Amino acid sequence: MTAIVRTDRLSKSFGAVTALAGVGFECGAGEVVGVLGLNGAGKSTLLRILAGELLPSGGSVQVGPFRLGDGEQGDDSRAMRSRVGYLPEEPPLYREMRVREYLGFVGALNGVARHELPDRIAVVAERVHIDGHLDRVIGELSMGYRKRVGIAQALLHAPDVVLLDEPVSSLDPAEIVGMRELVRSLGGRRTVFTSSHHLREVHETCDSILVLHEGELLAHGTQEELGVLADRQRLEVDVRGKAVDAVGRLPGGAEVVHSADLGGGVSTLTLELLDVESEEVAGALVGAGFGIRRLAPVRSDLERVFLDLVRGDGGAAQASGPGQTGETGGS
Amino acid sequence: MSTVLLIARRELRASFAGLYGWAILALVLMLDGLFFNAWTLGSQRPSSEVLSLFFYTNFGVTMAAAVFVTMRSFAAEREQRTLVLLLTSPAGDWQVVLGKYLGALGFVLCTVAAAAYIPVMVWLKGNLEWGQAAAGYLGIALAAAVCTAIGTFCSAASPNQLAAGVAAGFLVTLQVLFWLLSGISDPPLDGVFAAMDLYREHFEPFQDGAVHLKTLVYAPTVSFLFLLLSVRVLQARRWR
Numbered sequence: 001m002t003a004i005v006r007t008d009r010l011s012k013s014f015g016a017v018t019a020l021a022g023v024g025f026e027c028g029a030g031e032v033v034g035v036l037g038l039n040g041a042g043k044s045t046l047l048r049i050l051a052g053e054l055l056p057s058g059g060s061v062q063v064g065p066f067r068l069g070d071g072e073q074g075d076d077s078r079a080m081r082s083r084v085g086y087l088p089e090e091p092p093l094y095r096e097m098r099v100r101e102y103l104g105f106v107g108a109l110n111g112v113a114r115h116e117l118p119d120r121i122a123v124v125a126e127r128v129h130i131d132g133h134l135d136r137v138i139g140e141l142s143m144g145y146r147k148r149v150g151i152a153q154a155l156l157h158a159p160d161v162v163l164l165d166e167p168v169s170s171l172d173p174a175e176i177v178g179m180r181e182l183v184r185s186l187g188g189r190r191t192v193f194t195s196s197h198h199l200r201e202v203h204e205t206c207d208s209i210l211v212l213h214e215g216e217l218l219a220h221g222t223q224e225e226l227g228v229l230a231d232r233q234r235l236e237v238d239v240r241g242k243a244v245d246a247v248g249r250l251p252g253g254a255e256v257v258h259s260a261d262l263g264g265g266v267s268t269l270t271l272e273l274l275d276v277e278s279e280e281v282a283g284a285l286v287g288a289g290f291g292i293r294r295l296a297p298v299r300s301d302l303e304r305v306f307l308d309l310v311r312g313d314g315g316a317a318q319a320s321g322p323g324q325t326g327e328t329g330g331s
Numbered sequence: 332m333s334t335v336l337l338i339a340r341r342e343l344r345a346s347f348a349g350l351y352g353w354a355i356l357a358l359v360l361m362l363d364g365l366f367f368n369a370w371t372l373g374s375q376r377p378s379s380e381v382l383s384l385f386f387y388t389n390f391g392v393t394m395a396a397a398v399f400v401t402m403r404s405f406a407a408e409r410e411q412r413t414l415v416l417l418l419t420s421p422a423g424d425w426q427v428v429l430g431k432y433l434g435a436l437g438f439v440l441c442t443v444a445a446a447a448y449i450p451v452m453v454w455l456k457g458n459l460e461w462g463q464a465a466a467g468y469l470g471i472a473l474a475a476a477v478c479t480a481i482g483t484f485c486s487a488a489s490p491n492q493l494a495a496g497v498a499a500g501f502l503v504t505l506q507v508l509f510w511l512l513s514g515i516s517d518p519p520l521d522g523v524f525a526a527m528d529l530y531r532e533h534f535e536p537f538q539d540g541a542v543h544l545k546t547l548v549y550a551p552t553v554s555f556l557f558l559l560l561s562v563r564v565l566q567a568r569r570w571r
Contacts (some may be wrong), residue, residue, distance in 0.1 A: 014571065051419045055569045056471040092416040094341075098347040109339050109420045153416070 002189050004029045004160055005050065009059035009214075010069070012045050020043040021215040022059065027162070027208070032187035034202030035195040037212035038307060043195040044089065046212065047163045050193065051086035052077055063161055082111060085159035089166040091150030095139035098132060099149055102138060103156060110157035124152045128182060144175035151182065162186055164194040168201055180205055199306060212310050218309045226305050234298040235271045235278050240291035243267035249288035251280050266293060334422045335430045342434020346400065355399050355443055362392045363446040378457035379540070385449050386467040386538035391470055394478045394503050396442050401482025402496035403466040405561075406489050422566045428483065428558055432520045436479045440488060443471055444453050463540030470537025472530065473550035480557035506530075 005131040012020040020042045027033050035043045048054045049061055052068075055077070060069030064120035066080040082266055094102055103121045110162060112120055125131040133141065138149060146166060154162055167183060168176045183205045186192045196202050202209055211219040234257070239246050243259040246269060250256070253276035261267045271281065282295055346352035366388035371381045408414035419429045453459050482499040506529040513524035522558035525532055526549075533546040 011401060024469070051415075053415055053419050053569065054571075078421045078423060081419055084419070086415070086419045088412065088415050090412045092413040093413075094345065094413060096345060105337070105341055106416065106420075111421055239470065 002029055003027065004064060005109045005193075006062040007059065008062075008069075010046075010049065010056050010061055011235050012042075012049060012054065020049070020056075023212070023215075023217045024059070025210060025217060027191055027193075029191055030188045031208055032184065032192045032194065032206045034206030034209045035193055035212065036197070036199070036202050036209055037195075038197055038310065040214070041197075042210040042215040043197075043212055044165055045215075046210075047086070047195055048088075050161070051084055051163050053086075056091040059076050062145045067168045083160045084153030084156070084163060085157065085161070086163045086222035087147070087150040087165060087167065089169055091146050092153075093149060094304055095140045096137070098137055099125075099141075099152075100134040102149065103134075103152055105152040107156045112157050120156055120158075121152075126156050127155065127185075128152045129178070135188050143170050143173075144172070144178070147171065147175075147179065155186075160190055162190055162192045164192065166195055166197075166312045168196065168198065176201075178303060211306060213310050216305070226309075235273055235281060236294070236298050237269045237271065237281065237285065237292065238266055238294040239264070239269070239285055240266055240293060241289075243269060244289075246285060246290050249284055249290065251276050260309050270298065273277055334426045335433065338417070338422070338427060338430025339433035339437060342404070342431055343437045348436070351403070352400075352438060355396055355438075356445060359392050359396050359442040360445055361566055363449060365477040366392075367449050378453050379460055379463055380455065381453055382459065382463055382467065383538045385453075385486065386471065389443065389446060389471055390534055390538070391447075392528055393439060393443055393475050394507070397435075397439050397475055397478035397482050398496060398503055400438050401479055401486050401490050404431050404435055404483055404486040404495075406486045406492040406495040410491060412479060416566070418569070426486070428565065429453050432479060432483045432558055432561075435483060436476060439473065439475045439479055441489045443468070452533045462539065466537050466540045466542050469542060470534045470546070473537075473546060473568055476531060476554045477506065477550050477557075480554035480561075481506070484557040484561045484564070487564040520545045 005027045006025075008024050009072050010020055010023040011018070023042075023046065035041050035046060045054065049056055050063065055071045058069070060067055062068075063080045064083050066076040066083065068076055068080060069158060094105075094331060097105070100121060103124070104117050107120060108114065121134070122131070125134055128151050129147060130148050130152060133145060138146065141149065151162075151164065151167070154164070164183060168179050171179060180201060180249075183192065183194055183201075187207065194205060196200070205224065206223070208220070208222045211226075229331050235254075237246075243261050246267060247256055247259055250269075252272070253274045255272040255274060258270040259267065273281070278295065278297070282292060285292060341349045363385075367385060370384050370388070374381075376384070405414065408417070422430075450459065450464050461534045481502045482495070485499040485502065486492075486495040489498055506527070509524045509528035513528065516524055526545075527538075533543070533549055536543050537546065
């Protein structure tokens with residue numbers, strides 16, 4: 001994989017508040033990357049640094065061949081910005097302008113040649129489905145269409161990297177579905193970062209996930225990779241015999257999450273494996289005379305993976321309050 | 332340069348796109364007309380004195396217009412969250428500041444041009460001295476450049492439009508009150524304050540038709556200083 005975006009020990013502080021602390025990751029060309037975290041996790045700060053709006057307090061960020069940070073805050077900042085398209089949570093729209101006029105302005109600002117602008121605007125407008133609204137005043141558009149205009153301005157100069165900060169916030173359900181398809185379709189030719197605290201958005205649109213919590217990167221990988229990390233810790237076993245007897249024969253380090261007698265002399269156990277492997281569990285049960293009917297790792301959803309990761313960080317998820325935790329329960 | 336002009340053109344169009352810009356224009360015309368009516372119409376003053384009085388009032392009105400126009404410049408974009416569009420574009424901070432400055436200055440000069448019917452009336456009904464008119468308008472343009480730069484800086488540094496307007500109003504007023512400070516100060520400060528006074532030291536000779544070289548240096552220098560400060564403010568915001 002050729003990395004198009006790379007950060008190394010990236011940090012950002014606002015006075016005494018640390019928004020990002022030592023974040024390091026690499027993302028390849030064409031990936032759709034979900035930036036996941038609770039409110040205040042540092043998602044927007046990360047995207048603002050990648051967009052060039054903010055400069056890092058420490059560490060470095062690299063987009064393509066351009067690098068910022070670690071004493072290299074020079075001319076690369078402008079070159080880097082030319083490779084990035086950015087949609088903040090609130091689309092930066094001049095409401096008095098018509099869509100075509102606005103896109104023309106943004107395109108010219110980003111260095112698109114004047115003679116290329118009409119074609120570029122037409123192509124991008126078709127891509128984000130605003131081609132029938134180009135002559136409307138932006139202030140008269142619905143929030144969904146404003147977001148689409150926002151994405152159009154981010155795509156107009158054909159950037160290598162597109163950053164979308166909470167692209168589905170403030171949208172109604174129909175608009176969310178459309179936006180999800182749009183974000184998904186942007187991948188392949190360009191790298192897309194989309195931040196969200198809605199797990200379903202990330203689950204349905206992203207190839208890989210960055211999990212941020214209180215400014216720190218807790219995990220980075222594909223959904224499968226993150227799932228494997230969690231699944232290794234949870235196991236479902238169906239045994240011949242009583243559940244209460246089987247529980248008594250489990251090796252140390254296997255914690256019972258759930259147990260039940262299924263009838264017909266069969267019972268089921270769901271185990272959390274702390275410092276023991278599934279082979280040891282199977283060996284212990286067989287050695288004690290329990291026939292194993294089924295043994296399978298539990299496939300967890302993204303929500304559990306996320307909560308496991310966040311709770312593993314000192315139980316901070318619980319401390320962040322029920323409203324915020326509830327927001328993550330979309331999966 | 333094309334990026335600067337692009338931003339300036341959008342800024343200028345935005346001023347005319349809403350009620351705010353037209354309200355400023357109407358206010359400028361009303362004040363210029365009222366003062367002209369009150370001080371000169373019906374009087375037996377010579378044309379040169381009429382023109383001098385017009386430039387005197389137009390100077391004050393233009394300063395106020397510059398404050399009202401520039402208080403929106405950066406502060407409104409920040410409130411409407413559109414400033415990020417400029418800050419994340421490949422445009423440099425100097426290009427952004429210059430573009431917004433030139434756009435605002437362009438609008439202020441439009442308000443000056445709109446009141447040009449008064450010198451035209453003097454020309455039609457009296458004996459207009461073209462040299463005095465040219466010097467007066469040059470002085471107005473230089474004063475507008477200084478006040479717009481001050482306003483641009485205040486708008487870049489302030490959290491909202493109101494704070495930007497108050498700060499710019501204070502600094503612009505200070506520019507014309509330096510002569511008071513010079514009167515109560517001892518040397519060498521009195522000379523420094525006198526040299527910084529925008530009206531008495533720099534503009535007053537222009538309204539009477541005299542072009543002073545020192546003002547041709549003073550106005551661009553002060554304007555540059557405040558634009559440089561505006562750029563530094565933008566850069567500091569990236570680091571904050």
